[in-house]
Amino acid sequence: MNKHPIYILFLSLIALISTSFLTLANPSAKHAILLLGDSVSASYGMKQNQGWVHLLNQQLITQKSTYKITNASISGETTTGGLSRLPGILAKEKVDHLVIELGGNDGLRGYAPTKIKNNLLQMIKLAQDKKIPVTLYQIKITPNYGPRYNKMFEQVFIDVATETNSNLLPFFVEPLVTDASLMQKDGIHPSIKAQPIIAEFVAKQFQQIMEN
Structure with missing residues (x-):
């Protein structure tokens, strides 16, 4: 059966909306x-408008900031996935600063630190080749794989930041893990209650980015 052109257009618009990144209209x-x-960063376990990125974007709108956050975060993402997606994003999106919050899923799966490092280096090079400054989060994971792996894992982010002259920020989840009310039952993801706290914490971290 032939579908009406309006119906086809409607489906196309739905597909476009569903694949768009979460951003808020900010005239400033x-x-x-x-x-x-x-x-x-992808509002796991809650609605998108309850997540810290949405809350921080709302704050930026209220402050009439000249910055907005384009959220390209995906639940379950690894550094390999981020590397495969980044070229397409940079080709389509206006980007003035890249912030990478990846590596946690790599660590939880026991991926080799050398692989994680190589992926991060490649992502940063893609941005820096376009004169886009980069900030990297120092990711930390649960000690499932023992102290040796954890030490090697955490060193990756320090080494990458040093080698690429990128900013290195402390992971915003770390201060929350000791308070069960701020974490979901899995002990990995921050709860809804934690989102405004993260938004305020990250706002201070991003201040240096927005002042440059």
């Missing part, structure tokens, strides 16, 4: 911070 925004992250 002239600059975009691209956040490439995983579930802790």
Whole structure:
């Protein structure tokens, strides 16, 4: 059966909306911070408008900031996935600063630190080749694989930041893990209650980005 052109157009619009990144209309925004992250930045276990990225974007709108956050975070994302997606994002999106919050899922799966490092280096090079400054989060994971692996894992982010002259920020989840009310039952993802706290914490971290 032939479908009406209006119906086809409607389906196309739905597909476009469903694949768009979460951003808020901000008439003052002239600059975009691209956040490439995983579930802790993708509102895992809650609605998108309850997550810290949405809350921080609302704050930026209220402040009439010239910045907005383009959220390209996906639950379950790894550094390999981020590397495969980044070229397409940079080709389509206006990006003035790249923030990478990836590596947690790599660590939880026991991926080799050398592989994680190589992926991060490649992502940062893609951005820096386009004169886009980069900020990297120092990811930390649960000690499932023992102290030796954890030490090697955490060193990756320090080494990558040093080698690429990128900013290195402390992971915003770390201060929350000791308070069960701020974490979901899995002990990995921050709860809804934690989202405004993260938004305030990250706002202070991003201040240096937005002042440059």
